[in-house]
Amino acid sequence: MTQIIKHHLNDAILMAYAAGSLPEAFNLMVASHLSLCDTCRAKAETYEALGGEVLEQMQANAAIPLDAVSLDATLALIAGGPVDTVPPMAHSCGVLPRPLRDYVGGDLNDVRWKPIGMGVKQAILPTSRDASARLLLIPAGTAMPDHGHHGTEMTMVLKGAFQDDDAYFARGDVEIAGSDLHHTPVADIHEDCICLAVADAPLQFDRLIPKIAQRFLRI
Template sequence: MTETIKHHLNDAVLMAYSAGTLPEAFNLMVASHLSLCDTCRAQAESFDALGGEVLEQMHEADAVALRPECLEATLALIAGGPVTTPKEDASQCAVLPKPLRDYVGGDLEAIRWKPIGMGVKQAILPTSKDASARLLFIPAGTAMPDHGHEGTEMTMVLKGAFQDEDDYFARGDVEIADSDMHHTPVADIHEDCICLAVADAPLRFDSLIPKIAQRFLRI
């Protein structure tokens, strides 16, 4: 599927993911994208390898004698299996990538949508408080309110597509927005759009009604 993905994660995000420094919500975003994208998965694996080499060199420089029980503990961890991001099977018909299905507990039928206006629905996912994660359902042709960003927001298309002033985003594509971006996403007219959106700060709306609703909708 990677040949259809045009908007990828950047190196800074992938390096932070490999280093384990991202918030839970952003980890969920990256893992979901990697399961769909060969390009980003290969880049993430290269950062993993680089980090492993650095740690090995540090270990050699600071080598100390280990207690005998350390070997048993390490073998027990290995027996538990590594935490990996598997490639999505292209033959599967699921809308949600596997890491997201595992997190939600199923595919679309497991999502508990709540309406937020104009036919748009959201499902806020339980994550750590340092960042939020939500699934968004946007009816075909519907425009989201004009908004900017107080921090970083990453949005990945799971079904359908949307476009804004910058580009067109389809399944697997990720848009990374920062405090310099101001846009009006519009779902493609041909199909309802479902996205995963994660953010480390509230959105900045221009219109009064979205500003009032923001507190209640946790956006």
């Protein structure tokens, strides 16, 4: 059944994904969202087609020489991870989208959770160092510490839901937070919330205890 998704990826992120210019962790986020979202998947396919057309026109007009550095960069992108450019729609009844299952090595029961306080658990996923990716399990009704952002953080709900100010995020919804957003997400009281979160910079905490824990928890 198609997910009813209200919070989508923006065009800039989808174009960067189609162009192959996102960090691995962000590629994982986009691929996971596309496996659940018809709307963003169609946009990503359009941007891919446009990019292919531009390349064809360039090749038709002139030969483009490639040096050894260009070849190495291309091979590095190919070997960068198991994420497909535009993954097929997920037909499994599991909680984790297929791109995430490739990183976890299975579905939700195979996640190796580690407690980080207040009943919250996380599992850091192996990605390149330019951005981090983690799964979060937030108990129902639990508020995450109030925080801001030094860079960009994207959070997608995989199970349950969370409330952030006036916005409500359920399965498949993505919240994109930049340096202008300071917030306190709260898991819905009816069910534990499981999310995929990716970030290209550490979070910015105001309270002392989260600041101390941040160094050890890699957040």
